[in-house]
Amino acid sequence: MKFLILLLVSLTASASNWMPLSKIQSQSLQAYQLEEDCTKLGEQCLDVGDEPEIVKEGFTSLQDNYSKSEVESCLDEADCQSKHEAKICTDSGETSIKNLELLEVYCSKFLSKSLVKDNSGWSGFKAGKATEAQLEAGISLATNLRKCGERVMALMLVRNQPKGLTTTQVKQLVSAYASIKGLLESGSLASAKEEIQAVTADGVLVTNADKTALSAEIDKCLGM
Numbered sequence: 001m002k003f004l005i006l007l008l009v010s011l012t013a014s015a016s017n018w019m020p021l022s023k024i025q026s027q028s029l030q031a032y033q034l035e036e037d038c039t040k041l042g043e044q045c046l047d048v049g050d051e052p053e054i055v056k057e058g059f060t061s062l063q064d065n066y067s068k069s070e071v072e073s074c075l076d077e078a079d080c081q082s083k084h085e086a087k088i089c090t091d092s093g094e095t096s097i098k099n100l101e102l103l104e105v106y107c108s109k110f111l112s113k114s115l116v117k118d119n120s121g122w123s124g125f126k127a128g129k130a131t132e133a134q135l136e137a138g139i140s141l142a143t144n145l146r147k148c149g150e151r152v153m154a155l156m157l158v159r160n161q162p163k164g165l166t167t168t169q170v171k172q173l174v175s176a177y178a179s180i181k182g183l184l185e186s187g188s189l190a191s192a193k194e195e196i197q198a199v200t201a202d203g204v205l206v207t208n209a210d211k212t213a214l215s216a217e218i219d220k221c222l223g224m
Contacts, residue, residue: 145187
């Protein structure tokens with residue numbers, strides 16, 4: 001079983017995704033798991049690896065590959081030019097190439113294209129996306145906690161309505177719950193629950209049932 005798990009992990013880590021050249025050039029996300037399915041399109045196909053998104057996001061490029069044979073060294077530019085003009089390549093399709101930087105003359109022809117990945121740029125891009133996703137998740141959580149705090153405050157109002165409190169008692173109640181209201185509005189639900197539990201239940205303005213109901217509502221929000 002352990003071997004099977006390791007094998008599955010290995011296969012997943014080295015997954016292939018084959019793309020035809022035209023899809024790579026257009027930064028497509030369309031890929032094929034099997035090379036034979038890709039080549040049915042009549043194009044050269046390249047393995048872009050287990051993250052085809054790297055193509056879509058523009059962190060790949062295509063590189064031309066050429067053959068190099070029948071190499072002759074040159075003494076200087078004039079010698080290279082002479083050998084270049086006299087060079088007759090034996091392989092069909094090859095042409096003479098003069099390289100003054102290397103002081104070489106050789107035969108060459110186009111072979112294929114290969115994929116070049118900007119792994120550093122891709123890693124930075126993914127890290128940025130992960131940070132952005134983490135920030136969005138945090139904002140979403142904070143928004144939900146604030147909404148839940150509003151719900152707890154609404155429950156507080158609903159429970160106070162049947163009590164028939166006087167205006168003076170309402171002011172006293174508002175004063176007693178002022179800090180709790182602020183915590184609920186900011187989404188600090190755990191702290192709000194601590195404050196609610198610390199409130200003295202006088203049986204009129206605040207009852208033990210009030211404290212239990214409000215605490216339970218906060219627990220729902222916190223997934224308790």
